[in-house]
Amino acid sequence: MSIRVAEFYSGIGGMHFALKESGVDGQVVRAFDINTVANAVYKHNFGEVRLMQRCIESLPMTLFEGLKADLWTMSPPCQPYTRQGLQQGSEDARAKSFLFLVGLLAKLQRKPKYLLVENVTGFDKSDTRTILLRQLVRAGYRFEEYVLNPLQLCYPNSRTRYYLLAKLDAQPRECSDTEEFPHRFCCDVPGANLIQPEIDTNGNVDFERSIWHHDGVRQVKEFLEDLSPEELAHYQLSQQLADRHECVHDVVTPDDRRTLCFTKGYTWYAKGTGTLLEFQDKTGTDSADSHNIRYFTPREVASLMGFPASFTFPSDTSIKQRYRLLGNSLSVSVVAMLMDYLLTRM
Ligand SMILES: C[S@@+](CC[C@H](N)C(=O)[O-])C[C@H]1O[C@@H](n2cnc3c(N)ncnc32)[C@H](O)[C@@H]1O
Known part of the structure; x- marks a missing residue:
């Protein structure tokens, strides 16, 4: 059965292209982004998708219920978490829309069965990550976190990013506002054929140094x-x-x-x-x-x-x-x- 996908922060459609490449039988039922230039590119490539040029946090709950989406893809603004920025995390105004979506998960009658979040690696140390994980636990999502780099798939391009995958098949449980989660990020995805990076004694992963010269990476x-x-x-x-x-x-x-x-x-x-x-x-x-x-x-x-x-x-x-x-x-x-x-x- 074809799954219904809501693409939040759709930009130029990276998630949509990924859905097509994945081979998963899915259909993007709505895309959301405020950037007019990005939206023109999205429409140019996916003219059939209904694209909403609205601030996500200004949309009513009924709209989210009405989407009946099975998968939410989310690549929210990274500025609150980048090294170059002030790293204000959830205090940064640009984190507001994502926190709004995270808050919705507890309230929705029909929750998306799957979630996929992408962000810069600074996100994994942020309070936004902790807020997200607490909410997932309360709503009954099981989740896995990854730090991956396209070098591992033999692309000669380094782009280390944080990814969260979540599936609504766990028992919801109480989770206090003080609960913390260990920083355990995986660099290997079950069933995927990835080049593994070296991990130093402090647990730091260096994709570039260890994979740059790997013969398997394409020229x-x-x-x-x-x-x-x-x-x-x-x-x-x-x-x-x-x-x-x-x-x-x-x-x-x-x-x-x-x-x-x-x-x-x-x-x-x-x-x-x-x-x-x-x-x-x-x-x-x-x-x-x-x-x-x-x-x-x-x-x-x-x-x-x-x-x-x-x-x-x-x-x-x-x-x-x-x-x-x-x-x-x-x-x-x-x-x-x-x-x-x-x-x-x-
Ligand atoms: C990191 S980019 C995501 C890019 C996208 N994944 C792609 O493939 O191009 C974040 C996007 O979120 C959009 N955005 C930021 N705040 C938003 C908000 N409050 N509501 C809707 N879109 C927002 C930006 O315009 C930007 O395109």
Whole structure:
């Protein structure tokens, strides 16, 4: 039987693409996001889905009951939990809508049977996680938490993220407002074939150091577009930025098997926002000056994040907007694997 999916914080549809890739028989019955640019991309790819451009926390309870959704996917704003931010957690106004959804779980007559949450790794240390877990226990959800990286699925792109899977098949129980939960995050999903990272004696996981040089990871060249000279010129690193050496800090070649996480600021500030590509210049030079260093195109970033070839942007989405939206999105293949596990084996 086809499951009904409600996609909260739908952005450009990373969860929807993951649902399709997972092979789970499901249908997105409603998507929710306040960002007009993201919503235009979503509609461009999934015109058949009803998309609500409303603040989630302003919606009435009857709407959530009426969805009759079996699965809620949630990738709420990460700013309350990022290292770069103030890490205010639940005190941050941007956490409000997620806390609203978490609060609804106790009140709904017809609760979703499955939940899937994605966020940055700072989320696992936040008070929002604790509030979420207490609520899950009270409502009768069994849950599992993961910290995973697409490198484990042989994508040459690092994007370490926190994932929570929950299933409504436990006995609800009392849970006080002081109950805490151990930080036990799994890097291996039952039945999935994942490369395992090294874990140091303090329990810290280093995906990049331990998997970057693994032969199983695919080479960057598999994800590159064949650019015309005009297109190439568009993505080339400017001499001005190249001259500021501190900006050019992470460069790979097509033969490499790694790129850093592409963030929403890719190209804006250059440093720390993603990886650049050293390509073989048409004139035959292989020295790394600005002439043979370029940015990855949005399409290449999308491919490195597991978006299928069918994913496209509307022509009026600017390059900066594309990078920004992709930086906010997720690793499609990691989520697809988790959906398959959640719906069929967990
Ligand atoms: C981390 S992004 C999720 C991206 C999405 N998973 C994707 O694949 O593109 C968070 C999204 O939540 C949306 N958002 C933030 N606060 C919201 C709210 N109160 N109500 C609805 N959407 C909200 C943002 O516009 C943003 O697109």
